[in-house]
Amino acid sequence: MDVLITDDSGFMRDLLREILEEDHTIVGEAENGVEAVELYQEEQPDIVFMDIVMPIKDGIEATDEITDMDPNAKVVMCTSVEQAEQMKDSIKAGAEGYITKPFQKESVLEELNSIAAG
Template sequence: MNVLVVDDAAFMRTLVRMFLEQMGHTVIGEAQNGKEAVDLYGRLKPDLVTMDITMPEMDGLEAVKRIKSANPGAKIIMCSAMGQQRVVMEAIRSGASDFVVKPIQKERLQEAVEKLFAGQGTKVGVL
C-alpha cells in the first residue's frame, strides 16, 4: 500500500519509512508539518498516513481534521510520544484511526496497520 509519512523529525520519518518498507509498503511521500501533510494528501491520495502530533506550522491534530473533512475515508495512524489517554482520545476524536506511542516499535506499527486494513481499526484502546 502507498503511505505518506508525516513527522517534523527527519530521523523519525526515516525510521517509520524503514519499518513500513520492511512490511512491504511503499512510502510515496514525506512531510515535516501538518500543512505539508494536507497538501501532499490532496495530491498523492495515499492509502495510509502516519502522523506526528507536535509539529510546526500546523500540528497533527489539525491536519487530521482537515484531511478527514475533505476525505472522510482517509486512514491515519497517529504516532506520538504523548501517550496520555487525553491526547489519545483527542487524536481519535480528530479522526485518527489508531495511535502508536513513540518510541515506535515495528511490531506495534505493523499491528495498527493490519488492524486498520482488516476493518478492525478505529477507536481502539492502545494504552
C-alpha cells in the same frame, strides 16, 4: 499499501520508513501538518502516519482537515506516552489508531494491518 509519513523529526521519519518500506510504498514524507494535507491531496495514500506535535500545523489539525476532505481517510497518530489527552483529540479529529514512540516494528505493523483490515 501507499503510505504517507508525517513527522517534524527526520530521525522519526527515517525510522518509520525503514519499518514500512519493505512491504509498503512510501508515497511521501511531510515535516508539518500543512505539508501533510497537501501531500494527502496529491497522493491519496491508503494510510497516513501522523505525528501529533509539529510546527506550523499540528497533527490533530491536519487530521481534522484530511478527514473533512476524505471521510474514508485512514490516519494513525504517532505519539509520545505522555500525550494521552491529545490522543483523545486525535480520535475526535478522525484518527483510527495510534502508535507510540519510540517505534517498534511489531506494533507499527500490527496497527497498520488492523486498520487496513477495517
